[in-house]
Amino acid sequence: MWRRASTSTSSSLSSSFIIKSSSSLLNLFFISQHHHASSSSSSSSSSSSSSSSSPPPLTMMQQQQQVNDGIPISRFITFVLGGPGSGKGTQCTKIVETFGFNHISAGDLLRREIVSDTKYGSMILNTIKQGKIVPSEVTVKLILRELESSHNHKFLIDGFPRSEENRIAFEQIIGAEPNTVLFFDCPEEEMVKRVLSRNQGRVDDNIDTIKKRLKVFEALNRPVIDHYAKKGKLHKINAVGTVDEIFEQVRPVFAAFEQLN
Ligand SMILES: Nc1ncnc2c1ncn2[C@@H]1O[C@H](COP(=O)(O)OP(=O)(O)O)[C@@H](O)[C@H]1O
Numbered sequence: 001m002w003r004r005a006s007t008s009t010s011s012s013l014s015s016s017f018i019i020k021s022s023s024s025l026l027n028l029f030f031i032s033q034h035h036h037a038s039s040s041s042s043s044s045s046s047s048s049s050s051s052s053s054s055p056p057p058l059t060m061m062q063q064q065q066q067v068n069d070g071i072p073i074s075r076f077i078t079f080v081l082g083g084p085g086s087g088k089g090t091q092c093t094k095i096v097e098t099f100g101f102n103h104i105s106a107g108d109l110l111r112r113e114i115v116s117d118t119k120y121g122s123m124i125l126n127t128i129k130q131g132k133i134v135p136s137e138v139t140v141k142l143i144l145r146e147l148e149s150s151h152n153h154k155f156l157i158d159g160f161p162r163s164e165e166n167r168i169a170f171e172q173i174i175g176a177e178p179n180t181v182l183f184f185d186c187p188e189e190e191m192v193k194r195v196l197s198r199n200q201g202r203v204d205d206n207i208d209t210i211k212k213r214l215k216v217f218e219a220l221n222r223p224v225i226d227h228y229a230k231k232g233k234l235h236k237i238n239a240v241g242t243v244d245e246i247f248e249q250v251r252p253v254f255a256a257f258e259q260l261n
Protein backbone atom coordinates (compact mmCIF):
# COMPACT_ATOMS: atom_id res chain seq x y z
CA MET A 1 0.00 0.00 0.00
CA TRP A 2 1.18 3.49 -0.67
CA ARG A 3 -0.08 7.03 -0.68
CA ARG A 4 -0.68 8.25 -4.17
CA ALA A 5 1.36 11.19 -5.34
CA SER A 6 -1.38 13.68 -6.03
CA THR A 7 -1.46 16.53 -8.46
CA SER A 8 -3.73 19.51 -8.33
CA THR A 9 -4.29 21.95 -11.14
CA SER A 10 -5.30 24.90 -9.00
CA SER A 11 -2.51 27.42 -8.87
CA SER A 12 -2.31 30.38 -6.59
CA LEU A 13 1.43 30.86 -6.18
CA SER A 14 2.80 32.48 -9.27
CA SER A 15 6.31 32.25 -10.60
CA SER A 16 6.77 35.98 -10.14
CA PHE A 17 6.42 35.39 -6.42
CA ILE A 18 8.83 32.52 -6.58
CA ILE A 19 11.36 34.84 -8.10
CA LYS A 20 10.73 37.61 -5.60
CA SER A 21 10.80 35.29 -2.61
CA SER A 22 14.04 33.62 -3.47
CA SER A 23 17.03 34.87 -1.57
CA SER A 24 19.47 33.22 -3.93
CA LEU A 25 19.56 32.20 -7.53
CA LEU A 26 20.14 28.66 -6.35
CA ASN A 27 16.52 28.66 -5.32
CA LEU A 28 15.43 28.82 -8.90
CA PHE A 29 16.06 26.60 -11.76
CA PHE A 30 15.43 27.66 -15.24
CA ILE A 31 15.72 24.39 -16.99
CA SER A 32 15.40 24.99 -20.69
CA GLN A 33 17.46 27.08 -23.01
CA HIS A 34 14.18 28.01 -24.60
CA HIS A 35 13.24 29.69 -21.36
CA HIS A 36 16.41 31.78 -21.33
CA ALA A 37 16.00 32.70 -24.96
CA SER A 38 12.37 33.66 -24.68
CA SER A 39 12.73 35.57 -21.44
CA SER A 40 15.75 37.55 -22.54
CA SER A 41 14.18 38.60 -25.81
CA SER A 42 11.07 40.19 -24.33
CA SER A 43 10.15 42.55 -21.54
CA SER A 44 8.86 41.34 -18.19
CA SER A 45 5.90 42.60 -16.22
CA SER A 46 7.39 41.52 -12.90
CA SER A 47 8.82 44.15 -10.59
CA SER A 48 11.59 41.92 -9.27
CA SER A 49 15.07 42.99 -10.17
CA SER A 50 17.39 40.81 -12.16
CA SER A 51 21.15 40.72 -12.03
CA SER A 52 23.36 40.36 -15.08
CA SER A 53 23.77 36.65 -14.33
CA SER A 54 20.06 35.88 -14.12
CA PRO A 55 17.39 35.86 -16.78
CA PRO A 56 14.46 38.22 -16.22
CA PRO A 57 11.32 36.60 -14.81
CA LEU A 58 8.72 35.34 -17.23
CA THR A 59 5.53 37.25 -17.86
CA MET A 60 2.31 35.40 -17.08
CA MET A 61 1.76 35.08 -20.84
CA GLN A 62 5.19 33.53 -21.31
CA GLN A 63 4.53 31.14 -18.45
CA GLN A 64 1.22 30.11 -19.96
CA GLN A 65 2.89 29.66 -23.34
CA GLN A 66 5.49 27.41 -21.75
CA VAL A 67 2.82 25.37 -20.03
CA ASN A 68 1.05 25.03 -23.38
CA ASP A 69 4.30 24.02 -25.05
CA GLY A 70 5.03 21.46 -22.33
CA ILE A 71 8.27 23.22 -21.43
CA PRO A 72 9.16 23.34 -17.73
CA ILE A 73 9.11 26.72 -16.03
CA SER A 74 10.80 27.73 -12.78
CA ARG A 75 9.83 25.43 -9.95
CA PHE A 76 8.90 26.05 -6.36
CA ILE A 77 10.12 23.21 -4.18
CA THR A 78 9.19 22.50 -0.57
CA PHE A 79 10.92 19.71 1.32
CA VAL A 80 8.66 18.12 3.96
CA LEU A 81 10.69 16.59 6.78
CA GLY A 82 9.91 14.85 10.06
CA GLY A 83 10.29 11.47 11.72
CA PRO A 84 8.28 8.38 10.80
CA GLY A 85 4.62 8.96 11.62
CA SER A 86 5.06 12.64 12.37
CA GLY A 87 2.19 13.40 9.95
CA LYS A 88 4.06 14.54 6.84
CA GLY A 89 1.82 12.73 4.36
CA THR A 90 -1.37 13.77 6.14
CA GLN A 91 -0.39 17.45 6.08
CA CYS A 92 0.80 17.19 2.46
CA THR A 93 -2.71 16.10 1.47
CA LYS A 94 -4.10 19.26 3.10
CA ILE A 95 -1.50 21.48 1.44
CA VAL A 96 -2.37 19.97 -1.96
CA GLU A 97 -6.08 20.61 -1.35
CA THR A 98 -5.56 24.18 -0.18
CA PHE A 99 -2.61 25.45 -2.17
CA GLY A 100 -2.52 23.24 -5.25
CA PHE A 101 0.88 21.61 -4.91
CA ASN A 102 2.05 18.42 -6.57
CA HIS A 103 2.82 15.89 -3.81
CA ILE A 104 5.84 13.67 -4.36
CA SER A 105 6.30 11.14 -1.56
CA ALA A 106 9.80 9.64 -1.79
CA GLY A 107 8.66 6.61 0.22
CA ASP A 108 5.75 6.03 -2.16
CA LEU A 109 8.05 6.24 -5.18
CA LEU A 110 10.32 3.62 -3.61
CA ARG A 111 7.40 1.34 -2.67
CA ARG A 112 6.16 1.61 -6.26
CA GLU A 113 9.50 0.26 -7.46
CA ILE A 114 9.05 -2.74 -5.16
CA VAL A 115 5.55 -3.46 -6.45
CA SER A 116 6.64 -3.03 -10.08
CA ASP A 117 9.58 -5.32 -9.37
CA THR A 118 12.06 -3.08 -11.16
CA LYS A 119 15.81 -3.74 -11.05
CA TYR A 120 15.96 -1.80 -7.78
CA GLY A 121 12.89 -3.49 -6.25
CA SER A 122 14.49 -6.13 -4.05
CA MET A 123 17.30 -3.83 -2.88
CA ILE A 124 14.72 -1.18 -1.90
CA LEU A 125 12.58 -3.74 -0.07
CA ASN A 126 15.54 -4.96 1.97
CA THR A 127 16.61 -1.42 2.77
CA ILE A 128 13.12 -0.37 3.90
CA LYS A 129 12.72 -3.53 6.02
CA GLN A 130 15.92 -2.60 7.84
CA GLY A 131 14.84 1.01 8.28
CA LYS A 132 17.89 2.17 6.34
CA ILE A 133 18.19 4.72 3.56
CA VAL A 134 18.10 3.80 -0.12
CA PRO A 135 21.14 5.02 -2.11
CA SER A 136 20.72 8.64 -3.11
CA GLU A 137 21.13 8.17 -6.84
CA VAL A 138 18.14 5.81 -6.93
CA THR A 139 15.82 8.11 -4.99
CA VAL A 140 16.94 11.29 -6.75
CA LYS A 141 16.41 9.65 -10.13
CA LEU A 142 12.83 8.75 -9.18
CA ILE A 143 12.16 12.26 -7.88
CA LEU A 144 13.67 13.83 -11.00
CA ARG A 145 11.35 11.76 -13.17
CA GLU A 146 8.35 13.12 -11.24
CA LEU A 147 9.59 16.70 -11.43
CA GLU A 148 10.13 16.47 -15.15
CA SER A 149 6.82 14.85 -15.96
CA SER A 150 4.65 17.35 -14.12
CA HIS A 151 3.07 20.47 -15.57
CA ASN A 152 2.51 21.80 -12.06
CA HIS A 153 5.56 23.80 -10.99
CA LYS A 154 4.84 23.72 -7.22
CA PHE A 155 6.13 20.61 -5.46
CA LEU A 156 6.05 19.08 -2.02
CA ILE A 157 8.85 16.54 -1.72
CA ASP A 158 7.78 14.45 1.25
CA GLY A 159 10.23 12.36 3.30
CA PHE A 160 13.33 13.46 1.41
CA PRO A 161 16.21 14.29 1.90
CA ARG A 162 16.83 11.89 4.78
CA SER A 163 20.55 12.48 5.08
CA GLU A 164 23.17 15.05 4.18
CA GLU A 165 24.27 12.69 1.43
CA ASN A 166 20.69 12.70 0.04
CA ARG A 167 20.58 16.48 0.24
CA ILE A 168 23.88 17.00 -1.54
CA ALA A 169 23.00 14.46 -4.24
CA PHE A 170 19.69 16.27 -4.87
CA GLU A 171 21.36 19.64 -5.12
CA GLN A 172 24.02 18.31 -7.48
CA ILE A 173 21.76 16.24 -9.73
CA ILE A 174 18.75 18.57 -9.80
CA GLY A 175 20.85 21.72 -9.62
CA ALA A 176 18.65 23.51 -7.09
CA GLU A 177 17.92 23.97 -3.43
CA PRO A 178 14.40 23.88 -2.00
CA ASN A 179 12.64 27.23 -1.71
CA THR A 180 11.36 26.32 1.73
CA VAL A 181 11.43 23.42 4.19
CA LEU A 182 8.77 22.20 6.63
CA PHE A 183 9.79 20.14 9.64
CA PHE A 184 7.11 18.32 11.61
CA ASP A 185 8.46 18.09 15.12
CA CYS A 186 6.88 15.19 17.00
CA PRO A 187 7.84 13.32 20.20
CA GLU A 188 9.05 9.77 19.61
CA GLU A 189 6.33 8.10 21.65
CA GLU A 190 3.65 9.87 19.62
CA MET A 191 5.35 8.82 16.35
CA VAL A 192 5.54 5.19 17.52
CA LYS A 193 1.85 5.24 18.50
CA ARG A 194 0.82 6.65 15.13
CA VAL A 195 2.96 4.32 13.05
CA LEU A 196 1.72 1.26 14.93
CA SER A 197 -1.88 2.25 14.25
CA ARG A 198 -1.30 3.36 10.63
CA ASN A 199 -2.64 0.05 9.37
CA GLN A 200 -1.51 0.29 5.76
CA GLY A 201 0.19 -3.10 5.71
CA ARG A 202 3.66 -1.59 5.42
CA VAL A 203 6.61 -3.95 5.97
CA ASP A 204 8.35 -1.34 8.12
CA ASP A 205 5.48 -0.38 10.42
CA ASN A 206 6.44 -2.81 13.20
CA ILE A 207 8.10 -1.97 16.50
CA ASP A 208 11.55 -3.38 15.63
CA THR A 209 11.84 -1.47 12.36
CA ILE A 210 10.34 1.68 13.89
CA LYS A 211 13.09 1.72 16.52
CA LYS A 212 15.70 1.48 13.75
CA ARG A 213 13.99 4.22 11.72
CA LEU A 214 13.93 6.54 14.71
CA LYS A 215 17.67 6.01 15.24
CA VAL A 216 18.38 6.65 11.58
CA PHE A 217 16.20 9.76 11.71
CA GLU A 218 18.09 11.20 14.68
CA ALA A 219 21.51 10.38 13.29
CA LEU A 220 21.05 11.26 9.63
CA ASN A 221 18.00 13.49 9.19
CA ARG A 222 18.73 15.91 12.04
CA PRO A 223 21.82 17.31 10.29
CA VAL A 224 19.64 18.10 7.25
CA ILE A 225 17.15 19.90 9.46
CA ASP A 226 19.98 21.84 11.12
CA HIS A 227 21.38 22.75 7.73
CA TYR A 228 18.14 24.35 6.58
CA ALA A 229 17.61 26.03 9.94
CA LYS A 230 20.99 27.72 9.55
CA LYS A 231 20.02 28.84 6.06
CA GLY A 232 16.80 30.38 7.40
CA LYS A 233 14.64 28.09 5.27
CA LEU A 234 13.18 25.89 8.01
CA HIS A 235 9.60 26.16 9.29
CA LYS A 236 9.34 24.07 12.43
CA ILE A 237 5.80 22.86 13.07
CA ASN A 238 4.62 21.41 16.36
CA ALA A 239 3.19 18.11 15.10
CA VAL A 240 1.16 17.34 18.21
CA GLY A 241 -2.55 18.13 18.05
CA THR A 242 -5.37 17.44 15.67
CA VAL A 243 -4.72 17.38 11.94
CA ASP A 244 -6.59 20.67 11.56
CA GLU A 245 -4.74 22.33 14.43
CA ILE A 246 -1.44 21.39 12.88
CA PHE A 247 -2.54 22.61 9.47
CA GLU A 248 -3.28 26.02 11.00
CA GLN A 249 0.46 26.29 11.66
CA VAL A 250 1.26 25.17 8.12
CA ARG A 251 -1.21 27.44 6.34
CA PRO A 252 0.59 30.75 7.07
CA VAL A 253 3.81 29.44 5.54
CA PHE A 254 2.15 29.15 2.14
CA ALA A 255 -0.32 32.00 2.64
CA ALA A 256 2.66 34.31 3.16
CA PHE A 257 3.98 33.37 -0.26
CA GLU A 258 0.64 34.17 -1.83
CA GLN A 259 0.42 37.54 -0.11
CA LEU A 260 3.79 38.56 -1.43
CA ASN A 261 2.69 37.75 -4.94
N1 LIG B 1 -2.30 15.03 14.07
C1 LIG B 1 -2.48 13.72 14.10
N2 LIG B 1 -3.00 13.14 15.18
C2 LIG B 1 -3.18 11.79 15.22
N3 LIG B 1 -2.90 10.95 14.19
C3 LIG B 1 -2.38 11.49 13.09
C4 LIG B 1 -2.14 12.89 12.97
N4 LIG B 1 -1.63 13.14 11.75
C5 LIG B 1 -1.53 11.95 11.13
N5 LIG B 1 -1.99 10.96 11.92
C6 LIG B 1 -2.04 9.52 11.62
O1 LIG B 1 -0.75 9.01 11.98
C7 LIG B 1 -0.32 8.06 10.99
C8 LIG B 1 0.99 8.57 10.39
O2 LIG B 1 0.72 9.75 9.64
P1 LIG B 1 1.42 10.00 8.25
O3 LIG B 1 0.86 11.25 7.67
O4 LIG B 1 1.34 8.76 7.42
O5 LIG B 1 2.93 10.24 8.73
P2 LIG B 1 4.31 10.29 7.95
O6 LIG B 1 3.98 10.59 6.50
O7 LIG B 1 5.09 11.38 8.59
O8 LIG B 1 4.95 8.97 8.13
C9 LIG B 1 -1.46 7.92 9.99
O9 LIG B 1 -2.24 6.79 10.34
C10 LIG B 1 -2.25 9.20 10.16
O10 LIG B 1 -3.61 9.02 9.86
Ligand SMILES: O=c1ccn([C@@H]2O[C@H](COP(=O)(O)OP(=O)(O)O)[C@@H](O)[C@H]2O)c(=O)[nH]1
Nearest residue numbers: 084085106107127128131132133134159160
Ligand atom coordinates in the same frame (compact mmCIF):
# COMPACT_ATOMS: atom_id res chain seq x y z
O1 LIG C 1 14.08 9.39 0.51
C1 LIG C 1 13.77 8.31 1.05
C2 LIG C 1 12.47 8.07 1.53
C3 LIG C 1 12.22 6.86 2.14
N1 LIG C 1 13.17 5.91 2.25
C4 LIG C 1 12.88 4.60 2.83
O2 LIG C 1 11.48 4.41 2.92
C5 LIG C 1 11.08 4.23 4.29
C6 LIG C 1 9.71 4.82 4.53
O3 LIG C 1 9.75 6.21 4.29
P1 LIG C 1 8.41 7.08 4.30
O4 LIG C 1 8.82 8.50 4.12
O5 LIG C 1 7.44 6.51 3.33
O6 LIG C 1 7.79 6.80 5.71
P2 LIG C 1 7.99 7.44 7.16
O7 LIG C 1 9.42 7.25 7.53
O8 LIG C 1 7.59 8.85 7.12
O9 LIG C 1 7.05 6.65 8.01
C7 LIG C 1 12.21 4.84 5.09
O10 LIG C 1 12.32 4.32 6.41
C8 LIG C 1 13.43 4.47 4.25
O11 LIG C 1 13.80 3.12 4.44
C9 LIG C 1 14.44 6.14 1.76
O12 LIG C 1 15.32 5.30 1.85
N2 LIG C 1 14.70 7.34 1.17
